[in-house]
Amino acid sequence: MISRLLLPLVMLLAGVAFFAADVTGTWQGDYHTREGGTIPTTLTLKVDGSNLTGALKSGKGPEQPIENGTVNGDEISFVITYTGEGGSRKVNYTGKLEGDQLKLVGQAEGRPRKIELTLSRKPS
Incomplete structure (x- = not known):
């Protein structure tokens, strides 16, 4: 009898884990440089x-569109291609939604240093 009552509850809880996190919205935070400075950063996301x-905007630079963005549960990934005087470079970002914070790690292709960002959802 108890197993009949618990089975629907277990199925319901297991199903919740498969839904994508709702990261749609605007996220803000500061990127902390090696020199001790901060750069205001805004990430605008939409999930479908x-x-x-x-798109991602850091400091006074232009807004950069994200490419190859995916959501899997509470994890996200995307790529941003930055173009400058030295050519272009791709940065691969992965992140995880933890409460009202989005924790991101970026890895530029060909560079060992990682970029770490913690962004908070901007109230609507």
Whole structure:
């Protein structure tokens, strides 16, 4: 009898784990440089199923569109291509939603140093 009552509850809880996290919205925080400075950073995201679109803006630089964005549960990933005087470089970002914070790690192709960001959801 108890197993009949617990089975629907277990199935319901297991199903919740498969839903994508709702990271749609605007996220803000500061990037902390090696020199001790901070750069204000804004990430705007929109989720459509498992697809993730949006843009990242750091400091006074232009808004950079995200590419190949995906959502899997409470984890996200995307790529940003930065273009400058020295050419272009891709930065691969992965992140995890933890409460009202989005914790991101970026890894530029060909560079050992990682970029770490903790962003908070901007109230609507």
